[in-house]
Amino acid sequence: MEFIGATAASMFANCANELRERDYKYFQCTILDGADPLLFGIAKENHCFQDLHAAKDARKYVLALVPFVFSSAAILVNVVYGAIIIYLWRTNKLSSKHRYAFLLSRTLSTIIALFLFYVILLAWKFGGFEYTSATIFIIIASITLLTLAGTYLAMTWILYVAVVHPLEYRYFVTMSKCWAVIIAIWIISIAFALCTGLLGATLFYPETAPFNCPFDSCQRPFAFVVTCIMATFMITVIAFYMIMLWRMHRRKFDSQFDVSVFHKLGVPLKRYGVCYSRSQRSFKSSNIRAMNRLALNLITFTVGSLPIVVVAIIATTNLRNLASLGTPIRTAPFPHLETQKRSGKYTGI
Known part of the structure; x- marks a missing residue:
């Protein structure tokens, strides 16, 4: 046609x-x-229009029902997980409060994102997908990406310091510093997400936006900068993970106690052979566990963040075509339909 x-x-x-x-x-x-x-x-x-209406109705209810069911299950799991962390925290049963502080922040980020997803569904159901719902959607994606990336980055650094430099971890890493880092992550994420959402939604729904953002002088440069920042940030986090894994892998095979101390003191090393062997095995075991946890964090972060960055890159490359996505279709009613409307024979749904 x-x-x-x-x-x-x-x-x-x-x-x-x-x-x-x-x-x-x-x-x-x-x-x-x-x-x-x-x-x-x-x-x-x-x-x-029978087949067309049936397909549109099925699409409308499936797109609303399926995400609602999965998001409800995800909220329930995260709420239970957060409640368990808080209970163990209050009863002093956590092995490392520093790590669980960031896990609690990550859980809170997920719950907030899922609740805001409900807002999108309601806005779409009652008002259509327009500037407001598009803004909320972009804000959710940005906050989720940045808070998760910041949390994983901080947890990776804490894990690395705890395994490789235990004395520095014990005296330098404190709860007050962890809370300060968490607050900084949230402030930066919210500020960036608000800026991205308010300006980014004007690309798709310029006519319902509260301010004017021209395509050539505002929308296109902004989309390019945001995409570059997101891609650079994700690559940086993944590179940081890989560097930490490589350094811990080297330490797994190359690290050993400095026996020169014993030689300088004139102490026979064989007298401490049993202690040395046990300490070395314990160190290697904790190092392997840390590497496995680090690798799992890397996989989780990549799987969760890569789709957002890919969508941003695709949207930027097709920016001109997407610029009119939210522009309403203006079609004048035909005379015979207008007559049917006035006579009451037309029933619009």
Whole structure:
């Protein structure tokens, strides 16, 4: 089909009882020579728009119901997990409060993102997907990406220091410093997300935006800068993970106690052979556990963050096509439909 003007209105002349408000745009369609209009699923004998409306209704309810079920289950799991952490924290049963402080922050970030997802569903259901819901969606994606990345980055550094430099970890890493880092992560993430959401949504819904953001001087430069920042940040975090894994892997095989201390003191090393062997085995065991945990964090972060960055890159490369995504379709009603509306025969849904 091609859009050339109102030349096919007669094909829908008997469809007044099944027409919806958004069906006006199909009156601009013209069927090419030799094509069967029944194949398009728009008009059938005695059933106009039947397949089209069925597909749209199924899409609407599936896109709302399936995410609602999964997000509800995710909220329940995260709330229970957070409650367990708080209980163990209050009863002093946690092995490392520094690590669980960041895990609690990550859990809070996930819960907030899922609750805001409900807001998107409600806004989409009652008001349509417009500037406000698009802004919330971008804010959720940005906050989730940045808080998770910051949390994983801090947890990686804490894990590395605890294994490789235990004395520095004991005296330098304190709870007050951990809380300060967590607060800084949240402040930076929220500020960046608000800026990204308010300006980014103008690209898709410029007519309902509260301010003007021209494409060439505002939208395109902003999208390019944001995409570069997100991609650079993700690459930096992954590179940091890889460097920590490499250094811990080297330490696993190369690290050993400085026996020169014993030689300088004139103490026979074999006298401390049992103690040395046990300490070395304990160190290697903790090092292996730390490496496994670090590798799992790397996989989790990559799987969770990569889709967001990929979507941002694709959106930036197709920016010109996406700029009119939220522009409403302006089609003047056809005379015979306007007559049916005034007479009460047209029932728009």
